[in-house]
Amino acid sequence: MSGDFPAALILIAGGLLIPLTRGRLRAAYMLSLPIAVFAYLLALPHGEYGQVHLLGQTLVLMRVDRLSLLFGYVFLIAALLNVIYALHVEDTVQHVATFIYAGSTLGAVFAGDLLTLFVYWELTAVSSVVLIWARRTEHARRAGMRYVLIQLLSGMFLLAGAVSHWQATGSLAFGQIGLSGLAGVLILVAFGIKCCFPLLHNWLQDAYPEATVTGTVVLSAFTTKLGIYALARGFPGTESLIWIGAIMTAFPIFYAVIENDLRRVLAYSMNNQLGFMVVGIGIGTELALNGAVAHAFADILFKALLFMSMGAVLLRTGTVKGTDLGGLYKSMPWTAGFCIVGAASISAFPLFSGFVTKSMIMAATAEEGHVFTWLVLLFASAGVFHHAGIKIPYFAFFAHDSGIRCKEAPFNMLVAMAATALLCIGIGSFPALLYSILPHAVEYVPYTAAHVVDQLQLLIFSALAFSVLMRTGIYPPELKSVNLDFDWSYRRLGRRTVELLAHALSRLLDAFGAAAGVGSSRLVTALYRHHGPEGLLARTWPSGSMALWVMILLLAYLLFYYL
Amino acid sequence: MQGESKYWLDHSENVTRLYRGLWGLGLFLLIFDLLLHKHETPEFAAWFGFYAWFGFVACVALVLLAKEVLRRLVKRPEDYYER
Numbered sequence: 209m210s211g212d213f214p215a216a217l218i219l220i221a222g223g224l225l226i227p228l229t230r231g232r233l234r235a236a237y238m239l240s241l242p243i244a245v246f247a248y249l250l251a252l253p254h255g256e257y258g259q260v261h262l263l264g265q266t267l268v269l270m271r272v273d274r275l276s277l278l279f280g281y282v283f284l285i286a287a288l289l290n291v292i293y294a295l296h297v298e299d300t301v302q303h304v305a306t307f308i309y310a311g312s313t314l315g316a317v318f319a320g321d322l323l324t325l326f327v328y329w330e331l332t333a334v335s336s337v338v339l340i341w342a343r344r345t346e347h348a349r350r351a352g353m354r355y356v357l358i359q360l361l362s363g364m365f366l367l368a369g370a371v372s373h374w375q376a377t378g379s380l381a382f383g384q385i386g387l388s389g390l391a392g393v394l395i396l397v398a399f400g401i402k403c404c405f406p407l408l409h410n411w412l413q414d415a416y417p418e419a420t421v422t423g424t425v426v427l428s429a430f431t432t433k434l435g436i437y438a439l440a441r442g443f444p445g446t447e448s449l450i451w452i453g454a455i456m457t458a459f460p461i462f463y464a465v466i467e468n469d470l471r472r473v474l475a476y477s478m479n480n481q482l483g484f485m486v487v488g489i490g491i492g493t494e495l496a497l498n499g500a501v502a503h504a505f506a507d508i509l510f511k512a513l514l515f516m517s518m519g520a521v522l523l524r525t526g527t528v529k530g531t532d533l534g535g536l537y538k539s540m541p542w543t544a545g546f547c548i549v550g551a552a553s554i555s556a557f558p559l560f561s562g563f564v565t566k567s568m569i570m571a572a573t574a575e576e577g578h579v580f581t582w583l584v585l586l587f588a589s590a591g592v593f594h595h596a597g598i599k600i601p602y603f604a605f606f607a608h609d610s611g612i613r614c615k616e617a618p619f620n621m622l623v624a625m626a627a628t629a630l631l632c633i634g635i636g637s638f639p640a641l642l643y644s645i646l647p648h649a650v651e652y653v654p655y656t657a658a659h660v661v662d663q664l665q666l667l668i669f670s671a672l673a674f675s676v677l678m679r680t681g682i683y684p685p686e687l688k689s690v691n692l693d694f695d696w697s698y699r700r701l702g703r704r705t706v707e708l709l710a711h712a713l714s715r716l717l718d719a720f721g722a723a724a725g726v727g728s729s730r731l732v733t734a735l736y737r738h739h740g741p742e743g744l745l746a747r748t749w750p751s752g753s754m755a756l757w758v759m760i761l762l763l764a765y766l767l768f769y770y771l
Numbered sequence: 772m773q774g775e776s777k778y779w780l781d782h783s784e785n786v787t788r789l790y791r792g793l794w795g796l797g798l799f800l801l802i803f804d805l806l807l808h809k810h811e812t813p814e815f816a817a818w819f820g821f822y823a824w825f826g827f828v829a830c831v832a833l834v835l836l837a838k839e840v841l842r843r844l845v846k847r848p849e850d851y852y853e854r
Contacts, residue, residue, distance in 0.1 A: 461833060462833065462836060462837040462841050463837075463841070465833060465834055465837035465838070466837050466838065466841060466842045466845075466846070537778075537780075538778060571812075574812040574813055574816075575812060579813050582813065586825060586829070587825075587829045587833075590825065590826045590829040590830055590833075591829065591830070591833050594830045594833060594834070606780065609781075657803075657807055658807055658809040658810075658811065661800060661803045661804070661807060662809075662811075662816070662821075662822045663822070664800050665797070665800045665801070665804075665820070665822040665823040665826065666822040666823070666825065666826040667826065668793065668796055668797045668800060668823075668826075669797055669822070669823040669824070669825075669826035669827040669830075670826040670827065670829070670830045671793060672793055672794060672797055672827060673826070673827045673828075673829075673830035673831050673834075674830060674834075675790050675793060676831075677830075677831065677834055679790065682834070682835075682838075683834060683838075684834065684837065684838035684842060687846070688849050689846045689847060689848065689849060690846075690847045690848065690849055690850075690851045690852065691841075691842070691845045691846060691847070692844075692845040692847060692851075693845070699852050700851075700852065
């Protein structure tokens, strides 16, 4: 079978036709699209298809290999789960945006050259922001604007890097890039924005919690993991990624502990999980790379599950603030159960997905002798259980009873959560299937007695720390607040700087205007004095005096002529 | 909430039971460190109860630093950016 037809176009064009459908037909249609593309991918042999010749370059629309297929599969699974989760949503715009967004992510994954990658890269930005704006609040409008500007900026870096790469190498092909020249740096920044490198990360925590109930779930799957894919393709073994990733695993968990908005807590914890993947890519051994992409695969699912459960809470109670919630397990027992499965998966409990994926990165880090990084990752592993594994389910569903009594999540949401939970447990309990589609052959064995005991000790004693801190009242209470992060630099500092500059400029213009006003009024007065009705030059002179002056001038001329 | 059936977790003595059970589980897991001959990388990870005390200390440190240092530095009123 030829793979010349870009898989992305099936989703994008298919998405554009959604407005023509209604009711059950629409549901069936939307469910069938990702399934159809999945079947298409299964039938594709490896190779480079859809080649287009442009500007002396060969653009490759469909590069099919193990790495692109793995991400293609998981993005389609995520798209299908998103469709199920959002079946009750009547806002057509969100459905269309979801399909264009998923399609363009798929297009970027299969892009074999930097130009195609750039086009899809930008399309993910403009299609995904619709899911934020669809919340239709002032907060969402502003957050969406900041989000899309930063995403488009990432695209600009990618374009500049691609052009520079073309000049340096004469080729636009997207393979190993490395950090050797200007092109490498520019492209790394572009990827780094999507991967949420430290200081480039804040669009994630700023925007995702402002999106719609279903939109946040969709957003959580694609953009950041596309960044991870691109990084794994272009920069495997780039050593600076090890410390960049280590910082990413550690600093967000401190924010997660004090954050009140539970969807924002999840955004911070996503940043932390991306850090693990970045470390794996930086180490760059077969085990580490396998771990990084396997963890991306698992993360898409368990993070979707956690966002789904919080979305259900938001839908039913109207809030996801830790301060306002508690005791919801009585009203939403199924949602609580699925949330706990997601929490166990992200925390890497044995039999859950994180256990078989994150540990590959940990093992590779230790094997390569990065002891300090390994300790940071271990700290982050304990921390992620603490803030995502315990805090999220605890403050939403347990803690003190908030008195909120609501309906259980809609049926379609429960189905989506159940399916996602099954996948999380399936991967964790039967890792062989996931291992068989990883880029490199897997020799790693996750289930050894020592590994299981080590991990359980880490987690149970982390839970004990939480319990002790809770029972002694040391654990910080949830507070209604905003926590300043790097976004302060553009939301406050940058804004204030612009306001100050604008103020200074307007004062300058005012002063200039005032000076010009005074000057011009003086000019007018002078003109008036000379040319006005009483002015010297406007007077009617007698012709006699005119003749006299002419005579004087002629005499003067005569005099000078003889001199 | 009147007339609503009480849930198992509504009774504080059950929460205490759960808490003690968790300690019991933790201590039970420590026994395995005596029984298993672990070959770990890095080597110090094979010390008795390494993962247990690391997890405990890491989480306490995390919470205290977040509460006492980070929150003091970065906490602002909810409408901070709207002002």
